[in-house]
Amino acid sequence: MTIYAMTASPTVAPERSSQVTTQKYPNYKVIVLNDDFNTFEHVAACLMKYIPDVTSDRAWELTNQVHYEGQAIVWIGPQEQAELYHQQLRRAGLTMAPLEAA
Template sequence: MSSTAGSTLARGETDLEEETSVRAAAQRPYHVVVWNDPVNLMSYVSWVFRTYFGHSSDRAHELMMQVHEKGRAVVATGSREQAERDVTAMHHYGLQATLEEN
């Protein structure tokens, strides 16, 4: 009987650790990455960054240049849920975007 109690305790600890790990992953910040594409004008990409994210003109231009020159830029960081909303919004604006764990 004590071996069953011991295995139950170990199982309970494993479940708790797994639940804690899942919660920690959900709270971990995620990056919204916008990727370069051959379609959108640079001025349009800057406008989207200003309009949707509220970036200043200078910051929007800087991020747009990262996208243009380096092929990608992290344009926002937040919860997984917020990052998913932002990625969906970028798709609605016609931009290629993904989220990545920080």
């Protein structure tokens, strides 16, 4: 009786990549749209009230941009904060564009 030995070829494990790719969460844009019913004063006051660190001068710049260009990006940042600011401005009566990734 002849016994044949089975030769196993060595198993080669694929090399593991030591690279770690980190992905940042996307930022979102809060955009106010022009309308025919909000006053300049109301828009500027809302921006100062709800958007952090918006000064009076910056609020008026953004308000003018909304009026003359039809819209202005008033804040860019993480989704949860963007949703909050968007909701607060909308509830204050401003016309808002849907949130969009930056």
